[in-house]
Amino acid sequence: MSIPGTPPSAGLGLKPEHYRPALDEQAAGLWFEVHPENYMSAGGPRLNWLDAIRAKAPVSLHGVGLSLGGLEPPDPAHLRRWKALLDRYEPVRISEHLAWSVHSGTYFNDLLPTPMTRLALDRFCEHVDAMQSALGRSVLIENPSRYLPMREEIPEAEFLAETVRRTGCGLLLDVNNLHVSARNLGFDITAWLDTIPEDAVGELHLAGHEADAELGDELLIDTHGAPVADPVWRLYEAVIARLGPRPVLIERDNNIPAFGELLVERERAQRVLECARAGKSAHV
């Protein structure tokens, strides 16, 4: 799921405060990801910055608002806005979450947990189908960061594997979410990786997490507000050793540092891919 003819490479989540250095940056293989919801305005400079950046680097769209894991089908009006962005920016990949954020017409500014039940799986697959049909292309579904230990009929990895089987979607493996969820819920990462279809993984995410302010290390929060943590770097190396190189993204949405600091993390992620391609194990 990388661009035909180009090897998978590392990208950066694009923030408005970094438009200028992002446009000027020449690093080989650099690509950018944005939330389409931040570009659903009638016009204005944001859209023009993304036009300029898209003219020199691949861009992917990572949605947070379709609420595929909710009770209600994805909003057709929101899908039309998505389609307009696909036509304008021709993203190299598109993705959404195994989560929900809309309930009875109200939007919640978070990625809320979908119960791991057979009924929820049927509904989720219908919603993924609806998104793929409306947009005319395959979507990558991201594994959630989980906090609540819930009774399950289907373990998360099987839920994702079954979604891939039924809908033909791909997976966005968020390595930080996998680490955070496994720690918070106490599941086994190796068994999780054994269950998901490896070929379906079209992108990886790396981000920072923080211990909960009140509960401490008992509960890790996926804040996107800190550098990628060492255990997540190690898990990333293990995942790449297992899957081979895949496009990988450094995400940072809070406590946003200078562009150069993110580039350093992005370089580290890129080196792991290059070592894997050269058949060496990475030492980052």
Place this chain on the structure above:
Amino acid sequence: MSDRFHDELVAAITSGEAAGLEPWLTTPAALRRMAVYRNNVVHGMIEVLRAAYPVVERLVGAGFFAPMAKAYWQAVPPTDPVMSHYGEAFADFIDGYAPSAGLVYLGDVARLDRAWLEAHHASDEPALDAGQLAGLAPEALPQLAPRLHPSVHLCTSNWPAYAIWRSNRDDAEPARVELRPAPDHALVWRHRGTVRHRALSSADHGFLAALAQGQTLQDAAHAAASVDAGHNAADLFGEALASSILGGSRS
């Protein structure tokens, strides 16, 4: 397991009452983790409004702004995941928010923050420029009824809201503003990718408000002259043409 889970989680986020989630959890001890979702949503909404209303936040301070934003979210939760659309009714909410009633201008300052945001995200449709009028017969010009460009916002207050807002934008050094009621007009719009703003006289405002209502240039000039007999509508029209204030003509 039924679909009640979504209802119960929403109840826990909006009210903080999480006990209804217990049947879905492997251990009741996990209920305390529910606070993560409530905090994420409440904090996220406050951040959205803080970013959209920077001058309001600067005037009242973060400690006052946060509960006001939370109260707004509770009264008017978003229905659209596009966060740049959220907060449309915040100024009206502030007008009725008792704790800030002493800051009589605060709602109008919020309207200026909103105008800035909407101008920033407004359509890129081309503005009317002088070249498009070159072929027009001289007698036809007064009958032209150009619309205002979609980025244009006319902001009006009975208090010196614009002076307060302008001197608290970005890191501006706050100016001394005499607080007494008087008509106050400002124009907020986008020109060449940058949001601009300036004060308007009552006559300037009358001219542009008439165009906004679909009137012709001639009628708009009359409206301005009725406010100020010496108003120079030609100068204002020239400035409007040169700085992307007018959109296409109504035909």
